[in-house]
Amino acid sequence: MNQACKTILLFFSLIITIQSCIEPQETFSKIPSGSWRGVLYLQDNPVVVDDKDEITYGQDVTGQLPFNFEVIYDNDTTFHIEIKNDTETIRIDDVTFGRTKSLAKDTVGIHFKVYDTYISAFYEDDLLEGYWHVNYRENYKIKFRAKHGDNRRFILPANDALAADFGGRWSLIFDQGTEDAFDGVGVFRQDGNHIAGTIETETGDYRFMEGSVSGNKAYLSCFDGAHAFLVESKxxxxxxxxxxxxxxxxxxxxxxxxxxxxxxLKDSYSMSKPSSDKAAKFESFDSNRAPFSLDREDLRDKVKIMMLMGTWCPNCKDATEFLRELSKKDEMKDVAITSVAFERYRDTSRVFEQISTYKSKGNIGWPVVLGGYYNKMEASKSFGLIDTIKAYPTLLLLDKSNVVRHVYTGFYGPATDQYEGFKSDFYSKIESLKNE
Structure with a gap:
């Protein structure tokens, strides 16, 4: 073999060796497993406010809501997604993967069925690009992108300044000086440049928020399939x-x-009152369209919990988990729970479909019944057991004679520092009613 042939063979041998070194160790017929960084683009043309009392951020940050998720393969062909918000992990099993014939592109669907929302996206080269859709809002969608292999949340400009201290409790006002103004309490934990916590309002909390501090600026986000919350502050x-x-x-x-x-904030037991000191009357239909009444035989002589809720409401899901935990206690055997759903559809058939899905997906062991349309003014008039519905969820405690005795507005869930105290107090009220 002449020298030229040897040189050519050596060249191709070297190319093959290099290619074998850079081949990925894992191949996926769908999307790759591991860490992903998702972003929801809340504003197509972000507004930068120059007033010294407001915020001025770069265009690369303002209005962009990042969140982290993991793709985890259960076997060679199926996978699920886990969304991370601070200490919370949300598992999503309703994930689809396919290929469009018309565009010849791989597609991914992430379905939040209990909240009636979904993400649809094209996949190519470690990138997802598409939209988050909310079915119960007409033409509502938000641009979505995600990149594989990135576990950062906020990607902030370099800042050598010492991180400001955002930790602790904060008295907050939203929309100050307008008729829509309302109070909040920020409760934040900070470790260096990492920040987490929540904001409490009189209608509930903004759940598990997480983010970063850069100099005197802090950024927090939360995405759970139902709500997309972003806070940009300084x-x-x-x-x-x-x-x-x-x-x-x-x-x-x-x-x-x-x-x-x-x-x-205001005492949650003071914001709504029973409409009457007489036995309450309530009739509706459950998720199977069977008649429901507070007077039915299996509820007789029992203390009752009624939760006014919506399948679209993450705080209601937190309250549902609390009630599930409560229902497992032996001493709760003689306490009846009912969820009353106020939905964003007026189409009754669509509502029954949604509450049935919510009950089955959530493995809820008590009746979920139709309440009506979610508008609070309209719902207050149609429900009638309390003077006003100010928030979802709202928890009612009824005694054995069906008299409404306590009304708890909103819900401060596991993301807050009030959760354990609330549980203890609510349990004590139940025990008191049982012993009457």
Whole structure:
């Protein structure tokens, strides 16, 4: 063999060796497993506010809601997704993968069936690109992108300044100076540049939020399939908290406040009252379209919990988990639970379909019955057992004679520091009614 042939053979041998070295160790017929960084683009043209009392951020950050998720293969062909928000992990099993014939592109669907929303995206080269859709809102969708192999949350500009201290409790006001203004309490934990916590309002909490601190600016986000929350904030020189709160792409509100270790909101038991001191009357239909009444035989002489809720509401899901935990206690055998669903559809058939899915997917062991349309003013009139419905969820405690004795508005769930105290107090009220 002449020298030229030897050189050619050596060249091709070297190419084959290099290719074998850079081949991925794992191949996937679908999307790759591991860490992904998702982003929801809440504003197509983010607004940068220049007023010194507000926030000025770069276009690469404002209005972008990041969240982290893992793709985990259960076997060679099926996989599920786990979304991470602070200490919470949300498992999503309803994931589809396919290929469009018309566009010859791989497609991924992530279905949040209990909330009636979904993500549809094209997949190519470690990237997902598509939209998050909310079925119960007409033409509502938010642009979505995700990249494989990135476990960061917020990607912030380099900042050598010492991270400001956002930890602790904060008295907050949303939309200050307008007729829509409302109070909140920020409860944050900070470790260096990492921040997590939640914001409590009189209608409930904003669940598990997580993010980063860069200099005097802090960013927090939460995506759970139902809500897309983003907070962009900064500390001013006088210690004032100033920021913007986004809920999806339809609501943005300014936030301002001060650190206050004693910050608190109204008593949740004082915000709504029973409509009568007489036995309550309530009739409806359950998720199987069977008649339901508080007077039915299996509920007689029992203390009752009624939860006014919506299948679209993550705080209601937190409250459902609390009631599930409560129902497992031996001493709760003579306590009856009923969820009353107020939905975002007026089509009764669609509502029954949704509450049936919610009950089965959530493995709920008590009746979920039709309440009506979710509009609070309309729901207050149609329900009638309390003077006003101010939040979902709202928990009612009825005595053995069906008299409404306690009304708890909103829900401070496991993301808050009030959760354990609430559980203990609620349990005590049940025991008191049982012993009457």
């Amino acid at each position: 500390l001013l020189e006088d210690g004032t908290y100033s920021g913007l709160f986004y809920s999806g792409n339809a609501y943005v509100a300014p936030i301002s406040g001060k650190k206050n270790p004693d910050a608190k």
